[in-house]
Amino acid sequence: MVEKLIKFCLVGGSGMVVDFAVTYICKELLRINKYVANALGFIVAATSNYALNRLWTFHSRGSIPTEYAKFIAIAVVGLGVNSVVIYLLVEKFKLHFYFSKLLAIGVATIWNFLMSYFVAFAA
Numbered sequence: 001m002v003e004k005l006i007k008f009c010l011v012g013g014s015g016m017v018v019d020f021a022v023t024y025i026c027k028e029l030l031r032i033n034k035y036v037a038n039a040l041g042f043i044v045a046a047t048s049n050y051a052l053n054r055l056w057t058f059h060s061r062g063s064i065p066t067e068y069a070k071f072i073a074i075a076v077v078g079l080g081v082n083s084v085v086i087y088l089l090v091e092k093f094k095l096h097f098y099f100s101k102l103l104a105i106g107v108a109t110i111w112n113f114l115m116s117y118f119v120a121f122a123a
Contacts, residue, residue, distance in 0.1 A: 001117070004058065007053075008053060008109075008112075008113045010047065011053050011056065012109060014043070014049075015049040015052075018041070018045040022037075022044045022045065023037045023038050023040070042079070044054070049075070056119075067113055067121060070120040071079035071120040079108070080107045081108045084105045085103065085104035085107050086100045086101055089103060093095045
């Protein structure tokens with residue numbers, strides 16, 4: 001399980017790069033609305049994370065449409081978890097935004113990994 005967690009985190013790091021790159025290209029070069037650009041970045045990154053986790057992290061042979069739907073649903077909930085943690089830490093505990101974001105990423109990563117391990121890619 002530890003090896004899969006490490007791979008999952010590496011895939012997540014690559015997804016963050018994809019997210020920022022797609023968002024930047026859409027917003028700055030294509031002049032797409034920043035919220036639409038952000039959503040496109042999230043969708044492309046989540047899709048690349050799904051593919052990499054399916055092939056490399058979990059070596060899955062399950063149904064792609066079913067796994068993908070589960071993975072995206074988990075990622076969307078993870079985004080919500082991330083946002084709630086940031087809100088609570090900043091607004092209620094008065095912590096610095098970027099420190100709160102770092103902690104929130106940790107919480108959301110644990111959520112995303114466990115749900116991917118036990119639900120999306122469960123054998």
